[in-house]
Amino acid sequence: MAARRAASSILSRRPIPRPVAASSIGESALLGAGSARGWLPGALHRFSSAPAAAAAAATEEPIQPPVDVKYTKLLINGNFVDAASGRTFATVDPRTGDVIAHVAEGDAEDINRAVAAARRAFDEGPWPRMTAYERCRVLLRFADLIEQHAEEIAALETWDGGKTLEQTRGMEVPMVARYMRYYAGWADKIHGLVVPADGPHHVQVLHEPIGVAGQIIPWNFPLLMFAWKVGPALACGNAVVLKTAEQTPLSALFVASLLHEAGLPEGVLNVVSGFGPTAGAALCSHMGVDKLAFTGSTGTGKIVLELAARSNLKPVTLELGGKSPFIVMDDADVDQAVELAHRALFFNQGQCCCAGSRTFVHERVYDEFVEKSKARALNRVVGDPFRRGVEQGPQIDGEQFKKILRYVQSGVDSGATLVAGGDRAGSRGFYIQPTVFADVKDEMKIAQEEIFGPVQTILKFSTVEEVVRRANDSPYGLAAGVFTQRLDAANTMARALRVGTVWVNTYDVFDAAVPFGGYKMSGVGREKGVYSLRNYLQTKAVVTPIKDAAWL
Numbered sequence: 001m002a003a004r005r006a007a008s009s010i011l012s013r014r015p016i017p018r019p020v021a022a023s024s025i026g027e028s029a030l031l032g033a034g035s036a037r038g039w040l041p042g043a044l045h046r047f048s049s050a051p052a053a054a055a056a057a058a059t060e061e062p063i064q065p066p067v068d069v070k071y072t073k074l075l076i077n078g079n080f081v082d083a084a085s086g087r088t089f090a091t092v093d094p095r096t097g098d099v100i101a102h103v104a105e106g107d108a109e110d111i112n113r114a115v116a117a118a119r120r121a122f123d124e125g126p127w128p129r130m131t132a133y134e135r136c137r138v139l140l141r142f143a144d145l146i147e148q149h150a151e152e153i154a155a156l157e158t159w160d161g162g163k164t165l166e167q168t169r170g171m172e173v174p175m176v177a178r179y180m181r182y183y184a185g186w187a188d189k190i191h192g193l194v195v196p197a198d199g200p201h202h203v204q205v206l207h208e209p210i211g212v213a214g215q216i217i218p219w220n221f222p223l224l225m226f227a228w229k230v231g232p233a234l235a236c237g238n239a240v241v242l243k244t245a246e247q248t249p250l251s252a253l254f255v256a257s258l259l260h261e262a263g264l265p266e267g268v269l270n271v272v273s274g275f276g277p278t279a280g281a282a283l284c285s286h287m288g289v290d291k292l293a294f295t296g297s298t299g300t301g302k303i304v305l306e307l308a309a310r311s312n313l314k315p316v317t318l319e320l321g322g323k324s325p326f327i328v329m330d331d332a333d334v335d336q337a338v339e340l341a342h343r344a345l346f347f348n349q350g351q352c353c354c355a356g357s358r359t360f361v362h363e364r365v366y367d368e369f370v371e372k373s374k375a376r377a378l379n380r381v382v383g384d385p386f387r388r389g390v391e392q393g394p395q396i397d398g399e400q401f402k403k404i405l406r407y408v409q410s411g412v413d414s415g416a417t418l419v420a421g422g423d424r425a426g427s428r429g430f431y432i433q434p435t436v437f438a439d440v441k442d443e444m445k446i447a448q449e450e451i452f453g454p455v456q457t458i459l460k461f462s463t464v465e466e467v468v469r470r471a472n473d474s475p476y477g478l479a480a481g482v483f484t485q486r487l488d489a490a491n492t493m494a495r496a497l498r499v500g501t502v503w504v505n506t507y508d509v510f511d512a513a514v515p516f517g518g519y520k521m522s523g524v525g526r527e528k529g530v531y532s533l534r535n536y537l538q539t540k541a542v543v544t545p546i547k548d549a550a551w552l
Helices: 028-033 041-046 054-059 108-124 134-146 150-161 165-187 222-235 250-261 274-283 298-310 335-350 366-378 398-413 464-472 488-498 529-534
Strands: 074-076 079-081 087-094 099-104 193-195 201-209 212-216 237-246 269-275 291-295 316-319 325-328 358-362 417-420 435-438 455-463 478-484 501-504 537-545
Touching: 028 250, 041 269, 074 108, 074 250, 079 291, 099 250, 108 212, 108 237, 108 269, 108 274, 134 165, 134 222, 134 250, 150 165, 193 291, 193 488, 201 291, 212 222, 212 274, 222 237, 222 250, 222 291, 222 529, 237 274, 237 478, 250 269, 269 274, 274 291, 274 298, 274 335, 291 298, 298 316, 325 335, 325 464, 335 358, 335 478, 358 464, 366 417, 366 435, 366 455, 398 417, 398 455, 455 464, 464 488, 478 488, 488 501
Parallel strands: 212 237, 212 291, 237 269, 291 316, 325 358, 325 478, 358 455, 435 455, 478 501
Antiparallel strands: 074 079, 074 269, 087 099, 193 201, 201 537, 417 435
16 A cells, blocks of 8 residues: 555665664664754754654553564475574564564575475475365454454554554554455466367366465555565465565564464465565566565566566566645635545654645635645644554664655755755654645655654645646655535546546545555556455466367
8 A cells, every 4th residue: 555665665775774772772773963953954854844742652661562473484394494594684663763673684585595495385285275165264363363463463563663662553553454354255267268169179267376475565564565466376276475665574574374274275475575686686586486566665676577587587566656736616615625634644753655645725725725735734643552542653774764855854954945854753663743835846755755753844826627637747646635516526536537546525445445555756557455365366268179069
């Protein structure tokens, strides 16, 4: 949600530094050289505006998460095992920078082991050969186990990823169970066709599982992306090798253990934690993998495509970045529009591929909208995501934290008006103040590039034709929001906007049956719904001659 994007360091051409031990993480490690406020030019801080309550909330003593880390090894052939190299890496609490656990660091040799296990499970094992109803029952039992362990899973996701417990417990974990039940329902409803031929032939069209699917999920929604990818792949009868993001490996390992408890045969799902240049590249290049699915940044998606093409030309599904427009017309209820635009951008700390990160507001209501957006941002509660009432937790890590603040500085330098936020929140961890820019122009970097953080950019427009043209003037095309009371305007923009999803008077609705994906450089293919099944099926025609046919 799909995610991700800069949201994924899953593959890159440069090596990714391992997190350092908790005892060595200090202010300089979080921000680079200099003091907590001194590494960025003073101009940024001169415009910074945030309530003292937000800073206080972000500096409170962190709550001890009510969960133990049970799984830190690789899951290969039904067993949790050490990496072949014996190496581990640290996964870090973004609230503090402290190490949560050391996780087995998979590399090319571990990918080879995982693919071999998946290959045996598909070619020789029971999963693709059992009845579709039996596969359905395994996935239904898995959904039940997700609900039984909901508190534990939600706490683990919040601890490792920094998202609020209210979000993980109230939305994400229930959605994972819903998605798995949705795909369980599809397992015994995948069927082929009988096609009439121009002659005495019986023609069957079969839809067969594609084989071994390699899947790479991002750090911003690891649980949901696990469900989006693993659910349809297993429902179709495939085997899977899943690579987690190195920032958030814990929840996927936990729920994978529940899948085996539900009765999944060994080798059908293998989970490898590791880094992009090693484990990720090996998975994308592997000749034993029949299909790739990747959620992450557009730049990394290009590398995934390249590696797939250079190996065995395996098909690839990509869910990539976005710079989604949120369009507020002059007839809008401004208070409602402000709240919806706020949620569209700041949800999940702004770390969302389809975030409404270009807020286009009609000139007649622009000034009012800016003032109310400023007030809403200043009232947003930033703090420990385990605390009740907190709306925004920390960013995922120090790298993302610094990147977002560089974009904020770019906005100031380019002449946009910083009306709220613009600095870190508190003095510990990776918290950033909710930030709002007004007077943003299309050519500014903050209006063109994916920031992937809590930074709202507000642009002014005059006509429907103008805003459609400007909204479409982007290499991305993932999603868009339209806020208006006029049906004609909504219909015009819904059809004119070159994006995969248009939300009208709502945003971030992710029903299991609704397809999700992008135009242009936002991806290839669709996730969710019946469309996701197509990613994991091969189509085969079987033609047989018929003699003395009673009918054709």
